Amino acid sequence: MCVTETDRMTDFTFLEPGAESTRAAFLDNGYLIVPAESASALNAIRVLVAESTAAPLGQDVPKDIDAFLNDFHQQVTIDELNRVRLSVIDGLNNQSWVRAAYFQLARNTIFSIVGNELAMQRRVNLSIQLPGDQSSILPVHADVWSGDSPYEIVLWVPLVDCHNTKSMYLMPPGPDRKAQGNMGQDFKGASEEDLFETIKNDVEWMNVPFGNVLVFSQTLMHGNRINEESETRWSLNCRFKSLFSPYADKRLGEFFEPITMRATTEMALAYNLPKGFDDA
Template sequence: MDFLEKIETDLSSAFIQNGYIIQPCENQSALERIRNKTVDLATNFLGVPYPTDPGVFLDEIVSVLPLTKLNFFRLHIISGLMAESWFREAYFSCARSLVETIVGNELVMQRNIGFSIQIPGDNSSLLPLHSDSWGSECSPFEVVLWIPLVDCYRTKSMFILPPDADAKWREKVQDFAGGGTESLYQAVEPELKWLEVPYGKVVLFTPTVMHGNRINQESTTRWSMNIRFKGLFTPYSDKRLGEYFAPIAVRAASTIGMKFTMPGGFDD
């Protein structure tokens, strides 16, 4: 039996078939708040005035940011965002109904944030072809909510290997042990899907399939964030509850059940 509504069934089928869903942000004001705070932190670090057009400022950050300061700059922004009490709830609100449809409504959320600033031509911020679930750290029950702060396309975005192709190549991964990740990338490259995600849209994808990025060959800088979600009661790997993940939605029946203890005397 399947009691999901049609829209839930359609979204679920698309996610299973493609490995991802791209849709408009569900809370545009929250996204604007996140981007504005990011720009505020950036201008504070660089000692420059707040721009009239935040999107252009982020796109063209290379004009005011020395590459030698990129990592310190990125860490400054991450710590600044995480210090805001509203940030995590705002991030979740950008795709709350989508996450609940795909994952469930009792959820844990990654405690920290993944944050990428990929300057054109820079090879220091690459995430080579990989599948998170191949190792012991990532549970296959996780999903990643990926949100760009600028228009992302072609090499300014990320790629994903669709599930059918991923299953095919996964069986052949051992054949590329000698050539490394790059040789595997060259083999699967014709089947990769580069995600086109303009600012104002979000991506939810499964990290069980191969994905990653390449050197940004476009003329402007990529800014994107990612945070993982999973069902509260789904299996955990090395990234454990309370350490890597924190609960954000626990229902009353679960709270009662987890606290319940049987009275004595029933084993007599």
């Protein structure tokens, strides 16, 4: 068989099939929206959220979970909301299977754009945004501004269809880098609202139907606004990074935990150089 020069040049790649287009899309847009890789993991997590929400209200697990979550504003006041949210977060994080199930929602995508030896945030967070609620707004920010490392991505998982102000917004990399580059000068003494005013025409609202997940770079400015849709938003978020990439304030062991350490790393960590040469 004859191998031509063209065969030699095109047949061999370092990245696995599909990884190049995933890489390009993530770098261009700052995010990826992909179908959840495990429908059963997504379902199990959503059932647990519904159960942990319904139980304190003296209710059974709702038959129509989608309607229960979307219409939750009919059952709770804004004053009660944070207590409910914290108790559901506890309900989630008290189950040891949840983090592995959560990771399975986007394992291949995360392997592809972050790496395969990973650390995962120890707690999964929950956002609930009732229609018209001002108290749960997360103003424009980048997580790197408050102790996260630029090597982290966020896996953001909607439990209901999320779109427009029922979702979150993200700045695309081009305008974001321009705005952050001059931020000290341009926004000295400015409020978060002033900042949002200047970026609002550039931000992209994340349209993520239930069954899909969003992976985004938290180095890009993002946040949410008053939910002006008629339904309640429910979404989960959790951070992942390459295990041996630099850490900022959020440390390994405190905030992050290794989840996919490989055999060579384990062996290396346990290895001690030969001892006893000092006496010679």
